[in-house]
Amino acid sequence: MVWGKVIGALAGYLFLRIPGAIIGALIGHWFDRGMAQDFTRKGGFGQFLFGADKAVDDANFLYTLFAVMGHLAKAKGRVTKQDIEQTTMLMDRLRLAGDARSEAQDAFREGKQAGFPLEKTVKDFRDAFYGNRDVLQLFMEQLMAMALNDGVLEKSEHEVLVTVGKSLGFTRFQIDQWLMMQKAAFRFHQRQHQHQHEGQRQKTTSADELEDAYQILGVKAQQSDAEIKKAYRKLMARHHPDKLASKGLPEEVMKEAQERARDIQAAYDTIKNKRGMR
Known part of the structure; x- marks a missing residue:
């Protein structure tokens, strides 16, 4: 945690220039240290974390x-x-x-x-x-x-x-769009799991499964190969562990994003195979 040092140094510089910046940074350091200790003393989440x-x-x-x-x-x-x-x-x-x-x-x-x-x-x-x-x-x-753990989204949950x-x-539009993608991912994942459980190798892709694959990527069947590839790359980049690590997410939480990335990859592979994309 460094924001106490940064703010303290800036505030000190405004009043006393270089000497003030040094004093402000020291005060900020004590503040940061105290905040970190508060979370460390909690024992639970504090001990689980990574520094x-x-x-x-x-x-x-x-x-x-x-x-x-x-x-x-x-x-x-x-x-x-x-x-x-x-x-x-x-x-x-x-x-x-x-x-x-x-x-x-x-x-x-x-x-x-x-x-x-x-x-x-x-x-x-x-x-x-x-x-x-x-x-x-x-x-x-x-x-x-x-919300979708039972396959149904109730009005109160929405x-x-x-x-x-x-x-x-x-925006509400963004939320509903992501919900549509998540619902499609839920159905797609259920089908994949069913095929694995039954020991089946699916040789053909059903129309419903293909439609779900498009929805997972947030695209439509009539869009070009280039547009679909662009949407796929954007989604994969958003869920890349290196990028998420730079945003301050807990390491274990990033593994949840990788679950989503696997669904995105499987959906893209389904579309790519169906369309003969390279």
Whole structure:
């Protein structure tokens, strides 16, 4: 964490030039150190994270993710078995154990409570990541996966997703477009899993599967090969681990983005094979 040092140095320079900058940087350093220690002392998310400099961002992402997931699950009126399983699986994939897992569970329960300040929590999260759209879109993808865990998006869930999306700075059109892509990915993934489970090798691509593949990439069948390839490359670049690492995401969270990247790759391969693209 370095922002305390930067701001302190700038403020000091404005008043006392070079000596003031030095004093301000020292004061800022003490502030940064204290903030990092606060998260380290928490034991849970703080111990799970990868160093003091990333502690605040990592803990913020994980807390907000599980709290909003709890709120989204409760929006239907009751938390279902699928909601619990989806949340537990995510904790497993993130390798949350001990205190870190307890804090994630506490965040989920907090999000379920009546009066949970959804918009404020989400806006604070957006500000913590300086409105970085790649990080915020990945956050939305995680919530959409939660909402679609049973293959059905209820009106109350859609309303929560729209509220969260708008609080993050996205438009309703963008949110609905991503939902369409996520729904297609859910169906596509289900078919792929079914083929593997049944030990089948699919020699032909059904019309429904091909349509889902186009929707995963956010393109239409009548678009050119060049346009489809451009959309594919843009989506893959957005989910590239090196790029996401530079945005301040927790390392384990980036693995979730790789799951999405695999669906994008499978959809592109389906389209490419069908069209004979090189």
